[in-house]
Amino acid sequence: RIHTPEQQAIAELPDVKVRLGNLNANNQQKGVDSLIRSDLESLARHRAISDAALVGGDEDLVSAVEAAQGYGARVHLWGIEAAEGRNQAEALLWEVDSQRTFDLDFCRPYVTRRPVTMYENEGEPPPSRDEVRFIGARIAATWLAERGRDQLAELLPGDPYLPGPVDQDLLMEAEGLLSRSLRGHAALRRVLRDGFWQHLRSQY
Template structure:
């Protein structure tokens, strides 16, 4: 309900990921990356303020900077230590820490739950199909020029593309692919097979 009310605000676009078995949203990082890249590519922004700390956001920062946008990382003061990934801090153009006391009435930290061990393991064909599904979405968002740039690297994907693929696939499958080398291979195979049929 809170997210729906925010989505109805003027000049606000809400991006929601897929819910996994633990009712966690997955795939939001790839949606942020897509938005930042698109806005920067069309010169709709010169600067972006990114509130977060997850290392997965590095590819979003790189995508926006690749089109000349400056990315400013905002974070909330940590009670102790640091709560933003170092690779992300290294990549951004500037960093600002916001006062923790200001946010306390509005934001609380929730412990992340692991994927349920009882989740049914998908078949290689299920995962291959999801790879093809994500490839179709990737191609529709980025176009044939991006495909032409990607193909010479076959069978390897750039780190940012591979990370987005894995995160989105886990959201769709509601199953963790960490430590599942055979399923990850099937996912990448499905992704590549679809792209090659479109070239």
């Protein structure tokens, strides 16, 4: 639950609350649905809102919608046009009071995907665990030299999980040093994070 600089800037805006879930070992965010439900239910129960705009598509959000509606609030589901098929759960579409879909062309200027680098040696055996762990420690040394002990102190409470942007930068830098992708090697990505954390802990 460590704020990134972007999340910190958003959190400081008036009338805005940032809710952070937890990152699991695969860097997947967990626990956000329950926070959404808690906020929706509390706001509706205290008559602080009459309407809520919910941006999402996960079926797990159905209970949040039901909770808010139980206190008389109307819930409006917003989504982004799917490139193909449907990207919102049918059960969620049935439950909400109204729906709105934003065109892909409307969203594209504000959202970009990082390019995936293709390496020539993808068919070769993957690097060893020791090699990947060493790369993780090497990147950690550079990270610490550039950012200093103050940022290290902010990072340590999240051990063994890394904030999404830090984890993504670690992966991309490691892939560059190894000249191969680690996207299909979950075990090696965990070893990479272990090497990164081991060096940082040794320096604190």
